[in-house]
Amino acid sequence: MKRLLACLSLVLCVLSGPALAISPDEILEDPALETRARALSAELRCMVCQNQSIDDSDAPLAKDLRVLVRERLVAGDTDAQVIDFLVDRYGEFVLLKPRFAWHTLFLWAAGPLALIAGIAAIVITLRRRQTTAAAAGENQPAPKLSAEEEKRLKVLLSSKDQS
Known part of the structure; x- marks a missing residue:
C-alpha cells in the first residue's frame, strides 16, 4: 500500500x-x-x-x-x-x-530514409549469410554413408549399448 x-x-x-x-x-x-x-x-x-x-x-x-x-x-x-x-x-x-518546405525536406525525409536504409542493411546481411552458408555447405544434407561405414556405425552403437 x-x-x-x-x-x-x-x-x-x-x-x-x-x-x-x-x-x-x-x-x-x-x-x-x-x-x-x-x-x-x-x-x-x-x-x-x-x-x-x-x-x-x-x-x-x-x-x-x-x-x-x-x-x-x-x-x-x-x-x-x-x-x-x-x-x-x-x-x-x-x-x-x-x-514542410524545400529547406526542411531533408529533415522530414531523414526518418523514412533511415528506416529504409536499416531494412536494406538487414536484407543484405541476411542474403550474405545465406550465400556464405550455402558456399560452406552448412545447409546441404550430410552425404550418405557407405555400406562399410554403416556396418562400423552399427558395431560402435551396439558396443556402446552393452557398456
Missing part, C-alpha cells in the same frame, strides 16, 4: 510540472482566446529548454513568449499571423514541428 501511494504521489508530482509553467497572471479572461493561446504555446519551442514547448517551460523567455502570444491574440491576430510573427522574429527553430 505504501508503494502504491509513493508511486501515485511521484506520478502526480511529475505530471503537475507543466501545469505550474503558466502563471495565473498570464491567463486570458476570454476562454476562447486562452484555448487558442494554449494551442499555439504547445506548438512553439522554448529557446532555452529546446525540447519543451513554451507551454511546458518555466524559463523566463518561455514566459515572455507566452505573454507575447497572448498579446498578439488580444490584438486580433490569427493563429497563422502569430506563428508567422514568431518565425520572422526567432526563425523556424521556434516551431516544435517545422514547416
